[in-house]
Amino acid sequence: MWRHMTGAERILEVLLTRRSVSPRRLEQPGPNPDELDAIIRAGLRAPDHGGLHPWRVIEFRPQNREALAWCFEQEKLRRDPLASPTDLRRAREHATRPPLLLGFVVSPRERSKIPTREQWLSAGAALGNLLSAAHQLGYGAIVLSGERCFDETLARQVGVLPGEYLAGFISMGSIGEAPPQAREVLSQSVWSCWQGWQEEAGQPGRPEQPGQSILPSDRVRGS
Ligand SMILES: Cc1cc2nc3c(=O)[nH]c(=O)nc-3n(C[C@H](O)[C@H](O)[C@H](O)COP(=O)(O)O)c2cc1C
Known part of the structure; x- marks a missing residue:
């Protein structure tokens, strides 16, 4: 690592x-x-x-x-x-x-x-x-x-x-004795990025709609 x-x-x-x-x-x-x-x-x-x-x-x-x-x-x-x-x-x-x-x-x-x-x-x-x-x-x-x-x-x-x-x-x-190697947990497992409300064509998003999130697999390092 x-x-x-x-x-x-x-x-x-x-x-x-x-x-x-x-x-x-x-x-x-x-x-x-x-x-x-x-x-x-x-x-x-x-x-x-x-x-x-x-x-x-x-x-x-x-x-x-x-x-x-x-x-x-x-x-x-x-x-x-x-x-x-x-x-x-x-x-x-x-x-x-x-x-x-x-x-x-x-x-x-x-x-x-x-x-x-x-x-x-x-x-x-x-x-x-x-x-x-x-x-x-x-x-x-x-x-x-x-x-x-x-x-x-x-x-x-x-x-x-x-x-x-x-x-x-x-x-x-x-x-006295070193502990075993830590199991690596990916930062993506606790990460998401809110995208606001999804808008339909010409219709502004409504607050009661659930928010959309980028999935961890879409994450771009450093963006
Ligand atoms: C408040 C608290 C109590 C805990 N009690 C125990 C416990 O009784 N037995 C145990 O195996 N781990 C317990 N843990 C977890 C260990 O302290 C340790 O965090 C875990 O083994 C993961 O190891 P790591 O800290 O190297 O990731 C406790 C953690 C916290 C925060």
Whole structure:
């Protein structure tokens, strides 16, 4: 892919090469406090209607990971009282393994004039910035939710407040083993170009007619 990289692609290389890196491919060290601060500031630069920053992160420091592992284990047992020792070990490892672990919490401001869906989009954009910033600093990162993020007891135990949502846990660390090649998705799969209303001969288009779009196959690069 990069043999044919254009100038524009070269400039966007950090964004174009970001990949999620699973926790088992991560190793110490994770981002240091200054780097974590820069990563969070990158999150705060995401587009944010009303400047509400409707999200926050909870850092789980090494000295509290065993306590978090206990919470994960208990959550697994609530969901599956017959969970095997292997399942419980895996649940604990999700808390103990990542060099740096953050909870990503969406915090919509209920009383704001900004529509809730736009607040969720802002939070998602911030999440993307956090992951891209970690990548830019040379770290691997991934966000994983799993069923545990839907467990109210766990959410309360880690400090998620009523009206907030535990969207996922972000693992970050140095890359011990490179992730597999990303599957390339063509930009055309999410692209279309509105053509306005189709006019019949001599008849101006009517607004209630559905709009016409150029199909991706008609797309001309650079036009
Ligand atoms: C909020 C959120 C939660 C996610 N939770 C999971 C998850 O529980 N399990 C999973 O396999 N992928 C999950 N993903 C997807 C991965 O983080 C990752 O984006 C996906 O594997 C694609 O990899 P890529 O980022 O390299 O394209 C989640 C993504 C988001 C944004």
